[in-house]
Amino acid sequence: MQERYAPQSVEQDAQAYWDASGSFRVAEDASKPKYYCLSMFPYPSGKLHMGHVRNYTIGDVITRYHRMRGYNVLQPMGWDAFGLPAENAAMANKVPPAKWTHDNIAYMRSQLKGLGFAIDWTRELATCSPEYYKWNQWLFVRLFKKGLAYKKTGVVNWDPVDQTVLANEQVIDGKGWRTGAVVEKREIPMYFLRISAYAEELLAALDGMTGWPEQVKLMQKNWIGKSEGVRFGFPYQLNGESKVLNVFTTRADTIMGVTFCAVAAEHPLALHAAQNNPALAKFIEECKQGAVIEAELAQQEKKGMPTGLTVTHPISGDQVPVWVGNYVLMSYGDGAVMGVPAHDERDYEFANKYGLPINPVIRTASGDAVPAPWKPEYAEYGTNINSGKYDGLEFKASVNAVAADLKAKGLGDKHVQWRLRDWGISRQRYWGCPVPIIHCKACGDVPVPEKDLPVVLPENLVPDGTGNPLNKLTSFLDCSCPKCGQPARRETDTMDTFVDSSWYFARFACPGNDQAMVDERAGYWMAVDQYIGGIEHAILHLLYSRFFMRVMRDEGLLNVTEPFTNLLTQGMVLAELYYYDNPEGRREWINPADVTVERDAKGRAIAAKRKSDGVVVVADGIGTMSKSKNNGVDPQALIEKYGADTARFFIIFTSPPTQSLEWSDEGVEGSFRFLKRVWHYASTLGRPGKSPTPELRKATRFEIHSVLKQANYDLGKHQFNTVASATMKILNALEKLQDPSSEEAKEGLSILLRLLSPITPHLGHHLWKALGFGEDILKAPWPEPDPKALEQDEIEYVVQVGGKTRGSLKAPKAADRPALEALVTASSLVQKYVTGQAIRKIVIVPGRLINVVV
């Protein structure tokens, strides 16, 4: 074989072989255990970025490992092809989103193929194809008829200049990204999916999901947000009518401390009060300015204004003033809260700002009073004081008593409140799946009949930034009512792209079926055994997918509840940041590839300069690879220079999959160097070397098999970086043996290649065959350590005196406790460090450690 490692030809040959032999095409096969390995499908943004390469490399390692372990492994690929960036690109280039999207898919597909992923390409799908989104529409119609999809108003960001709805991303500091106009909140009719109907089930099932990271389950739990408390009303009179202002609280025990109520700016009571109160009307108008983004709402200054109205305290009968507060969310509960300044931090701040009374009603760790400044103890549970009949009660008893009294008055009861809101899926955008509804003057909202599906999206339009171009397309708009046949208007809103991505994994199991959303093949492949994707999807995408599986289950489409048995959330890909402020005062971000770093004698960076002109640049730490900071590394350039295997090896070796990965060009060089070393060693296999001693031979086998044992353990917990290290350790051991003709060398290399092949499949494929180990490494069995190689006569014990490590001691394998104690007390180590002190006891960890306590 060739002595020089030439990745390009090796990789092309391997890919051609896999292609010709259909290596990764899979079908349902009852004779083998199935394994469905899925990485989150990409948005076709133009070209692959490093995050994609990392995601798919991790998935490919898992896929290939399980394949060699004897599983029938499905790894499909598709395109999350609807979405906002296509419309932006269309506006910029005056090209329809469809063309832009399809061109991007073609290019990115070729990139994925060049990386050698073990993908079954016969199952490829794109969510923008009518064959796919037809089933979004089909399911929507079924849910609409069932009441699980419904219409109500929802709040959106409104750009008053472009007269269009903006995505949160298009709102920058409360202003429209194109117009700079101050964005307003606006209520418009939208379709919602009733995810709240599944809140209890989605929450309860988390406990049984042992294959998911705890942190993700916790985030989902908090997002669903089950709160147990009391919902009750404050009665009031309005225009001679008796009404109640409903609130929800988890702290009904503090009800006697209520000194005000606060309602959201959109609350009917606020709107009513504003009718004869210009100042309040103005305040409510102000609250409407700005975006709907919750993070911004939560951080804005808490402001309020009295409505002039009062309501009656349901227990004491006192009059309680009603305020409008910009911190009260209309979307949570009833859009109104009771204010207990003494025991709630937000209410405390609000009361202090506006001079409202603060009445302590709980004896806490800080006593009976609540002097400023606020202390967290004020909000803790305690004993009721100043609370009349409730005095002396503890939290639970107090809540029960209050709830019982409210119930007796017909004003309230215990209540479970969810944070999770129904899912608004309407988007006032063109490049998405049309919502299959027809608006008829006589019949109202009529779903499109199944026989007329799909409602096909016209693909030749170019949006101009002033709203959905479908609104101007009469050939799309004009239709007849499916019920009465009269002229009607087609809905132009499209669906949230999260709808597309909530069930694609089930469709991968059923390619080509134009008669059904999914079929019995989904029964074989689902659930996904291993799902891999970014931690940024921990809540929304994963929660929506869990919801969709339940909906599809309840529609009788498939018998699966949880879509993803095991979840791996990969970390972000980061790179160094460099900038310099140019003479015009503009900050220019310099790509790390264009920067040279000078170092001192210890290797610490002392200065950075731009390569082209030597101008000094500022190192600004590290950050996620992004266009705006110009620190992206193009995978394509890397693959062309070093080959796909080096890129894959570097990505796997540098960080464990769940942690962030810091890019380093030197690290890539190091990975390439290692693959060259493997190649070179392989080319010498069988060549006579020095004659190693029997001890060295035994030590080499011991090393290789211990490393293999650890690597197999690490593979099980998806810690692939140490598996890559293991392959390096094996090569180090083989080179130290200095005899490529030995049995140890042959065995060692065959283990090395199989460990390496999921990471660097092209190299593995080529060398396996070239060295005569077999025809196809994919069909080779996974290596297991030989217990004989791991046998040892002596065990090395760590010796500690008083918990401090003082050295080590070799003891016979069979030595029992008294023997070890005798050995250690006689040892020079203990003689040296105990020096006259009495030995209190001796702690022995079998096979590992002896600690002499003095």
Next chain:
RNA sequence: GCCGGAAUGGCGGAAUUGGUAGACGCAGCGGACUCAAAAUCCGCCGACUAAUCAUCGUAAGGGUUCGAGUCCCUUUUCCGGCACCA
């Protein structure tokens, strides 16, 4: 602001899950080979120290334990999400 993470040499990371901190690699330093360079190979490489011993050392402070990077409490900084980016 709320929810969830993370922090170990100059750098990426490892540590058999409470048992020799720094595996493996990068960078750096020294050497071999070479007319020379590149490539390759060998050695060194936490701080303090001339070196050894000793001591210190896993973001900061406290605690539990024979023993803590690992468990508990407090704090700091950074990262992800916050419902229309995907």
